[in-house]
Amino acid sequence: MNVLVLYATVEGQTRKIAEHVAARIEGQGHMVVLGDVRDPGFAVPGTFEAIVLCAPIHMGRYPEAFVRFVTDWKTAIEAVPNALVSISLAIHSDNAEERAEAEAYPIHLQHKSGYHPASVHHAAGALKFLEYDFFKRFLMRRIAGKEGGPVDTSRDYEFTDWAALDQFIDAFAGQIAQP
Template identity: 50%
Template sequence: MIILVGYATVEGQTRKIAGAVAAAVEAAGDRALLFDIASGAEYAIAHPEAAILCAPVHAARYPAAFASFVRQEASWLNSVPSAFVSVSLLIRSEFEEEREEAMHVPDALISDSGWRPTMMHHAAGALRYTEYDFFKRWIIRRMAELENAPTDVSRDHEFTDWKALSGFVEDFLDMAKG
C-alpha cells in the first residue's frame, strides 16, 4: 500500500513527527510518500491509497498552506483511509480546559474543508528555545512558566509521545488494510 504522509511544519517538530510516521509505515512493509505540503510541489504518482496528514497548531490555527491543501484534496482524502495528526503543546497542559481546547482545534479545519479523517491523533510538540529569536524565546519562556513546562532556554524540549504515535500508526495501518 502506498501512503501519503503529508505535513506542514513551522519549527520542525511536525516534520520530525511525519518522518517517524513514514518510518513506521515503511517498517510495516508499506511505502510511505513523505510530502512537505508547504512546498507546493505535486507528488509524482497518482493519488496514493491512503493518507496520514500532520500539522502544527499555532495561534489556534493550522498553517495556511496545510488548510488550503486539505480543502483542495478533501474529496480524495474522504475516498481513502485517512488520518490526521494534530500537533500542539496544549495537549500536554496540566489544565483540563486547555487540553480540551486542543482536542477541538481540528473542528474548524474539518468543518471548513469537508475532510472527514478516519482517525485522529493529538501529539504534543516541542519547545524549540534554541531556534527562537530573543523576543519569542522570552514570551514562550513566560508561557512555559505558567504551564510548569521546562524553561531552560539553553536547550530544546520535546514532548511528543513517540510510543503513542507509533501505536496510532499501527492502528491506522490495521484499519486501512482491514
Template identity: 50%
Template sequence: MKFVVLYSSIEGQTRKIAEAVASHLQSQQHTVMISDANQIGFADPGVGDAIILCAPVHGGHYPAPFVHFVHDWAQVLNDIPTAFISVSLSIASADVDEQQEARSYPGGISEETGWSPSAILNCAGALKYSEYDYFKKWMLKRIAATEGGPIDTSRDYELTNWTEVKSFIDTFVGSIT
C-alpha cells in the first residue's frame, strides 16, 4: 500500500513520531511519503491509499497551520482511510481529568474542520527541558512536580510509548487491508 504521513511539529517530538511511523510502514514493505503539513504548497494528500496525520497539542490547541491544512483538505481526508496521532503530555498525566481532556482534543479538531479520522491514538510526547527558556522550564517543572513526573531539568524525558505507536499503526493497517 501507499501511505502519506503528514505531521506538524513544534519541538520535534511529533516529527520523530511521524518518522518512526514511516519507518515502521517501510519495514513492512509499504511505500511511504512523509511531509510536514505546515509547508506551503504541499501536494494533494489524496495520492496515497491511506493517510496518517500527527500533530502536537500545546496550550490546548493544535498548531494553526495544521488546523488550516486539515480544514482545507477535509473532504479528501474523509474520502480515504485516515489515522490521527494526537501528541500531548497530558495523556501521560497521573490525573484522570487531564487524560480525559487530552482525549477530547481530536474531537475538537473534527468539529472545527469537518474531518473524521478512521482511527485515533492519543500519545505522549517529550519534556525537552534542555530546549526551554527559563519561564517555560520553570512552568513545566511545576506542572510535572504536581503530577509526580520528571523534574530534573538537567535532562530531557521522552514519554512516547513506541510500542503503543507501532501497535496502533499495525491495527490501522490491518483494518484497511
C-alpha cells in the first residue's frame, strides 16, 4: 500500500521520529512517502491509502503550520487509516498531571482543527541543549530543573522510546491491508 508519513519539526527530533516510522513501515513491504508539512510537494493526502502524522509540542501547542495542514486536509486524512504521533517532553514526566496535559494535546488539536485522529501514540522527544540558542537553553534548563529532569547543558538528551513506537507502528501497519 501507499503510505504517507508527514511531520512538522522545530529542532529535528520529530523528523528523526518520522524517518524511523517511514523506515519501519517500508520494512513491512509498503511504499512510503515522507514529507514536511511546511513544504509537502506531492506528499499530500488524497492518493495515499494510509497516513501517519508526527508533530511536536512547543509552548503547549503543535506548530501552526501543522495545525493549518490538518485543518485543510482533515477530510482526506480521515478517509483512510490514520494515526497521530504526538511528541512532547511532558509525556516523559513522573508527574501524572504533566502526563495528563500531554495526553490532552491531541484533544485540543481536535477542537482547533476538526481533525480526529483514528489513533494516537505519545512519544517523548528530546532536549537539544547543544542546538538551542541562549534564551531557549535557559528556558528549557529551567523547565527541566523544575521537573526533576537533566540540567547539564553540555549535552543533548533523547527520551524517545523507540521500542514502544515500533509496537504502535507495527499495530498500525497490521491494520492496513497487505502491501
